[in-house]
Amino acid sequence: MSYVYKNIVALAGARIGCLNLCYIGSVMAKHERRIGLARALSKLGYCSRSRAAELIRTGHVSLNSKVRRDPEFPAHENRDQIAVDGKIVEHQQRIYLMLNKPRGVVTTASDENGRPTVYDLLDSSSRLEDANISKQSWVAPVGRLDKASEGLLLLTNDSEWGARVAAPETHLEKTYHVHIARLAHEMFLNKLVDGIRSKDGELLRAKRARVLRSGTKNCWLEITLDEGRTRQIRRMMEAVGVEVLRLVRVAIGPLQLGSLAKGQQRKLTRDEEEMLSSFARPDIRGRLSLHQHLRKRER
Secondary structure, eight states, X not given: OOHHHHHHHHHHHHHHHHHHHHHHHHHHHHHHOOEEXXXXXXXXXXXXXXXXXXXXXXXXXXXXXEEOOOTTOEEOTXXXXXXXXXXXXXXXXXXXXXXXXXXXXBOSSOOTTOOOBXXXXXXXXTHHHHTTOOTTOOOEEESOOOTTOEEEEEEESOHHHXXXXXXXXXXXXXXXXXXXXXXXXXXXXHHHHHOEEOTTSOEEOOSEEEEEEEOSSOEEEEEEEOSOOTTHHHHHHHHTTOOEEEEEEEEETTEEOTTOOTTOEEEOOHHHHHHHHHHSOSSGGGOOOHHHHHHHHHO
C-alpha cells in the first residue's frame, strides 16, 4: 500500500470517527437539554401541555421540591424531580390507541352542551382493562374528527409521537369513505384533485379520489388527503353545493380501521406504532411500505 494511499485511508477514518463523535455528542446534548416545565410534564405522559400549564400557573406543580408557576421554567425531563400536589410524577406507560368514533360524538374532554365525548367511550370500554390500561390514564386525540364524522381516531399520552403524526408538513395520508347526495363523474373527481376554492378563499385539494359504488341518485367516494386542513372534505363539498350524507375515516397512513366495531378501541401493535412513526416524516424518502417495514423487523 502506497504512502499516499495510507494517508488517505487514515484521514478518512479520522473524519468518520469525528463525525460519529459529533453525532453522539448531538444526541446526548438533545437528551440532556432543558425544556419548558409544562412540556416536560406532558412528555412524562401525565397530561396535555395545556393542562400542565394550567396546573403550573395555579401552583400545583413543584420542580425539585420548589413550586414553580411559570410553564416555561427550564426543566430536565429525566434528571429533575417533578411533582403534582406533592406526588412525584414518573414516566407513564406509553399508550397508543385506535378508536372507531361513532357519529354524534365529540373529541373534546368535556362538552358544555352535554354531548357524548370520546372519553365517555373509553370510560365505558371493558377493553381498557383487557389491555392493562388504567381508566385514570391520560390520553389525548391525535388530530380531530368533527361531531358528524366517524371512523378512525388515534389517542395517545405520547405527546411527541402524536405531534409528529398530526403535523401537516409530514403529509401523512388520511383516507375517507364519503357518501354524497349526487353521482360523481370523471370531471367531478378531477376537480377534487385539481383543487376547489372554499367559501373562505382557501384552495383545497384531494390527493386521490375515486368512486367506490353508485346508486341512482347518490354514491360513495374514496378520498385521500395529505394536507391536514380543517374539515377539508366538507368544505370542498360545500363550495360546490354537494351534500355530504356520511363521512368515515378508514385509514391513517398504513393503519386501517378494519373490522373494529363502532365505539370500540384497541391498542396499536408495536409494528403499527413504528409504521406510523416511519410514515410521519417530512422526508418522503424516509417512509417504509408495510412490506418493507415487516421485512426490516424480521432481520
